[in-house]
Amino acid sequence: MASYATNEFRSGLKVLVDNEPCSILENEVVKPGKGQAFNRVKFRNLLNGRVWERTYKSGESIPAADVMEIEMEYLYADGEFWHFMKTDDSYEQVAADGNAIADAKNWLKEQDLYNVILWNDAPISVSPPNFVELEVTETDPGLKGDTAQGGTKPATLSSGAVVKVPLFVNIGDVLRVDTRTGEYQNRVSK
Amino acid sequence: MATIPWESGSTAARLRQRADMLQRLRAFFAARGIWEVETPLLSRAAATDVYIQSIPVSLGAAQGEQFYLQTSPEYAMKRLLAQGAGPIYQICKAFRDAEVSSRHNPEFTLLEWYRPGFELQQLMDEVAELVQGLFDTGPVVQRSYQELFEAELSINPHTVALAELEQLLRSESEIGSTDLSKTDCLQLLMSYRIEPRLPDACFVYDYPVEQAALARVENNADGQAVARRFEFYCQGMELANGYQELTDAQEQRRRFAADIAQRSRLGLPTYPIDENLLAALDHGLPDCAGVALGLDRLFMLLCGEREIDRAMSFSLSRC
Numbered sequence: 001m002a003s004y005a006t007n008e009f010r011s012g013l014k015v016l017v018d019n020e021p022c023s024i025l026e027n028e029v030v031k032p033g034k035g036q037a038f039n040r041v042k043f044r045n046l047l048n049g050r051v052w053e054r055t056y057k058s059g060e061s062i063p064a065a066d067v068m069e070i071e072m073e074y075l076y077a078d079g080e081f082w083h084f085m086k087t088d089d090s091y092e093q094v095a096a097d098g099n100a101i102a103d104a105k106n107w108l109k110e111q112d113l114y115n116v117i118l119w120n121d122a123p124i125s126v127s128p129p130n131f132v133e134l135e136v137t138e139t140d141p142g143l144k145g146d147t148a149q150g151g152t153k154p155a156t157l158s159s160g161a162v163v164k165v166p167l168f169v170n171i172g173d174v175l176r177v178d179t180r181t182g183e184y185q186n187r188v189s190k
Numbered sequence: 191m192a193t194i195p196w197e198s199g200s201t202a203a204r205l206r207q208r209a210d211m212l213q214r215l216r217a218f219f220a221a222r223g224i225w226e227v228e229t230p231l232l233s234r235a236a237a238t239d240v241y242i243q244s245i246p247v248s249l250g251a252a253q254g255e256q257f258y259l260q261t262s263p264e265y266a267m268k269r270l271l272a273q274g275a276g277p278i279y280q281i282c283k284a285f286r287d288a289e290v291s292s293r294h295n296p297e298f299t300l301l302e303w304y305r306p307g308f309e310l311q312q313l314m315d316e317v318a319e320l321v322q323g324l325f326d327t328g329p330v331v332q333r334s335y336q337e338l339f340e341a342e343l344s345i346n347p348h349t350v351a352l353a354e355l356e357q358l359l360r361s362e363s364e365i366g367s368t369d370l371s372k373t374d375c376l377q378l379l380m381s382y383r384i385e386p387r388l389p390d391a392c393f394v395y396d397y398p399v400e401q402a403a404l405a406r407v408e409n410n411a412d413g414q415a416v417a418r419r420f421e422f423y424c425q426g427m428e429l430a431n432g433y434q435e436l437t438d439a440q441e442q443r444r445r446f447a448a449d450i451a452q453r454s455r456l457g458l459p460t461y462p463i464d465e466n467l468l469a470a471l472d473h474g475l476p477d478c479a480g481v482a483l484g485l486d487r488l489f490m491l492l493c494g495e496r497e498i499d500r501a502m503s504f505s506l507s508r509c
Binding site for chain 2: 007017029030031032033034035036037038040041052053054055056057060062
């Protein structure tokens with residue numbers, strides 16, 4: 001199995017730590033003038049998002065993880081899995097489970113593109129684009145001419161997400177939403 | 191091959207500032223009657239320090255013989271001291287393989303000086319004066335290694351058990367390596383817990399005997415054997431390393447042999463012992479204190495640069 005020595009460590013490198021795929025976030029060489037050199041490494045576990053540190057003697061190696069990050073098109077959900085397709089004309093499909101889809105679940109729209117991390121060709125995490133455009137499926141009736149007021153109300157989007165929107169928004173409006181904060185940005189069309 | 195930038199990582203104005211620093215340093219030593227020596231960068235012997243790697247070189251002029259670039263001018267300068275040189279200093283290049291970081295370059299400049307008749311305390315004072323003469327470091331404090339560990343971690347570093355050190359370390363960071371020694375643990379705790387909280391200008395002195403290197407081992411006031419060694423930390427950076435110099439040839443030979451045995455165990459290259467140094471110690475090295483100070487780092491502090499590449503003409507990435 002391929003592996004990386006400490007002098008190859010750099011941020012973004014995908015490695016296996018305790019048999020789980022991790023990404024190196026930071027790598028700092030600790031070198032006391034007269035002593036053994038160490039690498040103090042900060043990792044993110046790609047399965048559960050946990051961030052933590054581990055120290056290695058310089059010169060040691062850790063196994064590489066077969067991890068790829070690609071853009072894929074969302075197709076459909078079958079109740080158990082969420083299906084995505086490669087955009088390289090191979091029509092190859094993968095199925096993400098509830099764990100992998102967690103961050104993107106509220107922001108899914110068929111035919112939109114999502115960042116999928118594959119480990120040994122299986123999806124382990126799906127992240128939505130920073131902004132998505134989704135249709136309002138449920139909200140209280142809009143108040144005409146109330147565009148200047150600061151009030152908000154909840155609106156349910158086609159993906160199932162509930163966001164706070166201005167009072168003038170109506171069912172059927174398409175909204176632009178920041179997926180990082182879950183905040184309404186603007187109305188795209190009617 | 192990647193394109194190597196032809197320009198210096200520094201600027202002409204910075205480098206003139208560095209020249210000015212060198213001039214002021216030489217004036218400092220001249221005013222104290224310490225004279226400048228030059229010793230060879232090449233040697234048939236190499237430092238045995240387990241964690242310092244020498245760079246081997248071959249010469250056309252001496253076929254079949256292996257030479258090494260010096261990792262410090264210590265051995266050659268001690269030979270001059272044994273010959274009665276008196277107080278001496280040197281500004282020279284030193285080479286250590288596999289050390290590249292924002293504060294390490296494999297080829298770097300050392301300022302090293304020796305003071306016959308000095309106690310470690312006097313040399314610490316002189317180092318502080320030298321640095322204070324270049325820039326304001328803020329108040330200079332002195333802390334024993336033991337004081338620091340007691341204050342921060344409530345342990346006595348000289349007597350603490352390995353298991354307790356490992357436990358303390360694990361509360362800082364997971365450990366991916368096995369077989370950490372007591373010294374490894376102490377040095378990591380020093381880096382992780384103590385160094386970040388050191389005052390801006392701080393001497394750390396009286397090290398555990400395992401970290402003696404070429405320093406004399408003596409009992410402190412509590413009867414604890416300690417290595418008479420200091421490190422000077424400036425703004426969190428290790429700047430200088432000083433010893434009450436070991437003068438006992440037999441003890442020196444024993445430490446060389448122990449280093450070489452450890453090198454073999456770790457699968458590291460082993461180098462010939464410097465018999466010339468041992469012969470000089472046999473002849474008699476005067477009681478003295480000596481210190482090596484990283485000039486590139488000193489200049490980084492002086493001009494406020496955080497990357498060594500910006501404080502020297504051409505770092506490794508540019509040569």
